[in-house]
């Protein structure tokens with residue numbers, strides 16, 4: 074069970090390192106990590122539990138954010154469609170050793186910019202992300218996948234995979250003019 078004081082903050086070296094590849098079969102610790110990361114996301118998205126526990130809401134979480142420099146991310150991305158059921162997710166899974174193997178030239182961004190549980194103050198500005206990506210990864214059983222993502226789930230995945238390579242979202246903001254569209258094709262959200 075994670076609380077906010079379990080979240081590693083900007084300034085801790087682990088957030089700026091390249092995380093280690095995970096070998097299979099997963100250790101008990103790895104399985105516990107996967108469980109705890111998903112549990113944080115569910116708790117943080119529950120208005121009652123999230124409030125009681127004082128959690129910042131999250132749709133994704135990377136292992137370095139709980140101090141573990143290993144290649145594991147957890148995703149709980151709701152459908153953007155307001156008519157979708159609350160328990161209907163675009164992405165609801167743990168990915169081990171995720172890797173972007175190809176991507177569109179086209180870039181998009183979230184209209185309201187991004188934030189990060191590991192960065193206490195919000196940095197305003199558009200964060201350019203690839204509109205479409207192909208990702209290889211393994212699930213906690215060790216099955217391998219190669220899937221394509223676009224739009225909102227693709228943005229979240231790029232934010233999380235960045236954490237595994239020591240990048241934070243504000244590294245990608247054009248600080249000269251944070252809200253220029255540049256080569257951004259469209260804004261999402």
Ligand SMILES: Cc1nc(NNC(=O)[C@H](CC2CCCC2)CN(O)CO)c(F)c(N2CCN3CCOC[C@@H]3C2)n1
Nearest residue numbers: 118130131132133134135187188189190191228229232
């Ligand atoms: C977009 C969004 N970012 C939230 N937080 N930031 C995060 O998730 C960080 C990762 C995201 C920042 C931009 C892309 C990835 C965490 N990060 O640092 C991990 O590396 C939200 F909380 C949120 N939503 C919408 C859906 N809602 C469902 C009901 O519960 C509340 C929830 C709020 N949307």
Ligand code: NI
Nearest residue numbers: 188189190191
């Ligand atoms: Ni983050």
